[in-house]
Amino acid sequence: AVATPTLVSEILRLKNERNAVILAHNYQSKEIQEIADFVGDSLGLAYHAKETDADVIAFCGVHFMAETAKIVNPTKTVILPDANAGCSLEQSCPGPQLEAFLKANEAKNYYVIAYINCSGHVKALSDCICTSGNAVKIVNAAPLDRPILFVPDQNLGSWVMEQTGRKMDLWKGACYVHVEFTRDSIQGIKDEYPDAEVVAHPECTYAVRMLADVVCSTEKMVHYCQASQASTFIIVTESGMLHRLEREVPGKRFIPGPTGHCACADCRYMKLNTLQKLHDSLRDLTPQVTMPEDIRARAEKPILRMLELSK
Numbered sequence: 027a028v029a030t031p032t033l034v035s036e037i038l039r040l041k042n043e044r045n046a047v048i049l050a051h052n053y054q055s056k057e058i059q060e061i062a063d064f065v066g067d068s069l070g071l072a073y074h075a076k077e078t079d080a081d082v083i084a085f086c087g088v089h090f091m092a093e094t095a096k097i098v099n100p101t102k103t104v105i106l107p108d109a110n111a112g113c114s115l116e117q118s119c120p121g122p123q124l125e126a127f128l129k130a131n132e133a134k135n136y137y138v139i140a141y142i143n144c145s146g147h148v149k150a151l152s153d154c155i156c157t158s159g160n161a162v163k164i165v166n167a168a169p170l171d172r173p174i175l176f177v178p179d180q181n182l183g184s185w186v187m188e189q190t191g192r193k194m195d196l197w198k199g200a201c202y203v204h205v206e207f208t209r210d211s212i213q214g215i216k217d218e219y220p221d222a223e224v225v226a227h228p229e230c231t232y233a234v235r236m237l238a239d240v241v242c243s244t245e246k247m248v249h250y251c252q253a254s255q256a257s258t259f260i261i262v263t264e265s266g267m268l269h270r271l272e273r274e275v276p277g278k279r280f281i282p283g284p285t286g287h288c289a290c291a292d293c294r295y296m297k298l299n300t301l302q303k304l305h306d307s308l309r310d311l312t313p314q315v316t317m318p319e320d321i322r323a324r325a326e327k328p329i330l331r332m333l334e335l336s337k
C-alpha cells in the first residue's frame with residue numbers, strides 16, 4: 027500500500043490507542059521500516075520483544091519471528107499483518123520429522139542448536155537457539171562432550187563450522203532466497219563494481235560466501251558498512267536491507283546483489299506485509315499468534331538460554 031498521510035496517521039493513532047509497539051525486520055518494505063518503533067535483525071527483535079512494556083506487539087516480519095515474541099512474552103497480544111508470512115527454512119524442518127530423527131538417534135545424545143528460523147515445535151525440541159548474529163558464540167558455548175545437531179540451515183551451519191572449527195551434523199534445509207545468489211551472478215556484479223566490497227548473509231552458499239569481503243547478520247551489515255573505508259557495497263541478501271542501509275549509512279552507495287535470474291532478491295513471505303494490512307491488524311487485533319502452552323513453555327527455555335549467552 028502507498029504510504030498516504032492518512033494511512034500513516036491512522037496507523038499511529040491505532041498504535042497509541044492499543045498501546046502497541048511496531049517491530050520490523052530489516053527485510054520489510056521502506057514504508058513499514060519508516061513507521062516502525064524498532065527495525066532490526068532477528069536477535070535485536072527478540073530482545074525488543076522480550077523487553078517491551080507495550081500491550082500489543084505488531085510484528086512486521088515472518089511468522090517464526092512473531093511466534094518468538096509470543097513465546098517470550100505470553101501475556102501480550104502479538105499480531106502479524108499477514109498470517110501467511112512463513113519461511114522456507116521453517117518449512118524445511120517440520121517438528122514431527124525432527125522429533126522422529128532425534129528418537130531414531132537417541133543414542134547419540136545430540137545437543138540440538140536451532141537457528142531461530144524454525145517453528146515453536148522445533149524450538150521446543152532444542153537445547154539452544156541461535157540467530158545469524160550470535161551463531162558462532164552459541165556454538166562455541168556448546169558442551170564439548172556431546173555431538174551437535176544444527177537445524178535447519180545447512181549453509182549457516184557450514185559457515186559456523188568454518189568459523190569455529192567445531193564439527194556439527196547439519197539438517198539439510200536452506201533459505202530459498204539466499205540460495206538464488208550464484209557464484210556467476212556475484213562475480214558478474216563484482217566485475218562491474220571492482221572497488222565495491224561484497225557483504226553477504228551466511229545463508230548464502232559456500233560458493234557465494236567465498237566471494238564476500240564479510241559474511242554477517244543483517245544488523246552487523248549496518249555496523250560493517252559504517253566502519254568500512256569503502257564507499258560502495260554489494261549487498262548479498264534480501265533487498266529490504268538496502269532501505270535500512272541507505273537510512274543509517276548516508277553518503278555511501280549500496281548495490282543489490284543480483285541472483286541468477288533477477289537484479290535483486292525479494293523474500294515473498296517478508297513482502298506479504300503491507301501498510302494496509304498493518305493498519306487492519308491493529309484495528310482488528312487479528313491475525314494473532316497463538317500456540318499451545320506446553321510447547322510455548324518448552325520453546326522458551328532454549329530462547330532464554332540464547333538471550334543470556336549472547337548478552
Ligand code: 13P
Pocket residue numbers: 052066067068069143157158159201227229242243244245
Ligand atoms: P537476520 O537475523 O540476519 O536478520 O536474518 C534473518 C533472516 O530471515 C535471514 O533470511
Ligand code: SF4
Pocket residue numbers: 088112113114115116143201202203204229264293294295296
Ligand atoms: Fe525465511 Fe529466507 Fe525469507 Fe529469511 S529470507 S524469512 S530465511 S525465506
